[in-house]
Amino acid sequence: MRQSGSDTVKNPHEYAGFIRARRPLTNVMGQTLTEKILDDHLVEGELTPGEEIGIEIDQVLTQDTTGTLVWLQFEALDLDEVQTELAAQYCDHQTYQFDFKNTDDHRFLRSAAGKFGAHFSRPGNGICHNVHKENFAAPGKTMLGSDSHTPTPGGLGELAIGAGGLDVAVAMGGGAYYIDMPEVVNVRLEGELPAWATAKDVILELLRRLSVKGGVGKVLEYTGPGVESLSVPERTTITNMGTELGATTSIFPTDEQTEDYLSRLGREDEHVELQPDDDAEYADEVVVDLSDLEPLIAQPSMPDNVVPVSEVEGVDVDQVIIGSCTNGAYEDILPAAKMLEGRNTAKTTSMIVAPGSKQASEMLAREGWTAEMMAAGVNFSEATCGACIGNGHVPASDSVSLRTFNRNFEGRSGIQDDSVYLCSPEVATAAAIAGEIVDPRDLAEELGDLEDPGFELGDSYVGASQSDLISPEDAVDDELIKGPNIGDVPLRDPLGADIQGPALLKMPDNITTDHISPANADALMYRSNIPKLSEFTLTRVDETFPERAKEADGGFLVAGENYGQGSSREHAALCPMYLGIEGVLAQSFARIHKANLFNFGIVPLEIDEETYRRIEQGDDVEIVDDVSEAIASGQEAFTIRVNDDWEATAMLDASERERRFLGDGGKLSHTKAKHSEGSGAAPADD
């Protein structure tokens, strides 16, 4: 923790040459809110879309399944203390601790938080994004988190970005975070939500219009008269699921709603009024009239496969789950509780509530809602991500599950041919009552006495227990505790002149990091053991892949558009690297995954549609140029020769910094080498 008055604590600004002093706020007119916050945190570059910028990070968030690598890399970089204003380690994804390896990971994380100076949230205290929102998210701050839904506090005016664990470790050590300046898009909200339409329908509508690639390279900034009708928890549902659009982040201005929410949390002194300038210029504008919205639903198996609920009415529903970082808050569960008052769930439908935080559970229990819902047929889970990544409540074969979550990628629920729909708590509860998908407006008409429960904030969140949140001052460990399953982070050798090998796997568009490195119970226990985790790599696409990759000892992956969308897990780059993959040829890449490929020394090359079509799995691929020299020299177009028969051009879109990472075998080797003598200092990437 950075604390004034302590001479052992280093301020990152003191490290001239590692991180440049923050520039004074540029006095330019017409800035978006995103530009204002970035300008205030800029340490390198200009705010020109597409140009690389370096920003100072105020807050860091990490969770249990990415956090172990974050701290192992923090340790490998010889860093000795957290340098950001605040860092928080949450334990939320694998709280059931099916195996001692999960429990060992949690103990290691507590010890790392204690030793290095982060807050520690115990398993069961809730999902990182929910607990962070309740305790730490604050307007005008920047945050980097090793989870793709880190943008959630954008609903409170915080500029929060998801990244791979190594980037988070470096930022936590006081280094700047580097990113291509995104375009800022104005999402102008007009009108007010009508009965039964919710914040979830706002983001589902955007997914319907823009698709899972629609936000790549963009920040979505919400403006317009409709903003003031949405409370902070409604806004955070929207910013949370902006990740599914591929957006770098999403942000709302702050206003009375923000102040009101913060004061209910007992943090009114953290309120800051933040608005874009009246003459701010945006790269694009999308208008959503809230009053036109109706209950929507994402059909299997992509979050952008959205239709009005009325179009899919009558589908039998076996399971309903309310929870996740999108719609698992107290305010999301309350409408379900109200709808179930005096009713039962259908006998053929099981309904589970997995609160996003223990605070939500505690408040619902104290107010008596939990007992009412239990009596109606609901089963309560501890506060966890759980089912969202296939840990528990795996749907039955050939069954339909309706969830208030943000992702329904095929197989993510824990069964390969799943049928998962995404919707609001109101639509989910209507289905639990009816036993089938039903537009809640139709159900209300049929039942006669079912009213739109509306959206209500808790009177005060202050009384809820804080016993599961351990501050750095109260840390219980000062040494790292590593169980037998916690290994080192493997490193790659510096890049050579030749890259040649088979196209080991050819994949379609929109391959997710869930396909590359699954997150179900069997795999999750190996998040700190890369040799073991590697055995799961891409098995959801082809079971034989890990064996074939090891045998080939080098080779390429081939993919269509948006390769690596979804989660931030760096394991999806680290495991292929461990298995010998040297390059990925894809039509386009998702932002975080592309950064992770650079970080672990895998060359991401873009190919056109024709090349993608011609190249076959098993083809022999060679990069004709002297790869290490060409990358170092800034070359963008590379020639690939396939089967010694035909040639095509593949493009490398990389900054100088990313080229240096590739040259040195990845960011960890690069940063380690640069600072081998600078123990404890803020790491620099350049």
Ligand code: MIC
């Ligand atoms: C997800 O929703 O896919 C996860 C699990 O939260 C991931 C993080 C991880 O893989 O551990 C994410 O979104 O980044």
Ligand code: SF4
């Ligand atoms: Fe957890 Fe699901 Fe949110 Fe990821 S998307 S943080 S797994 S609840």
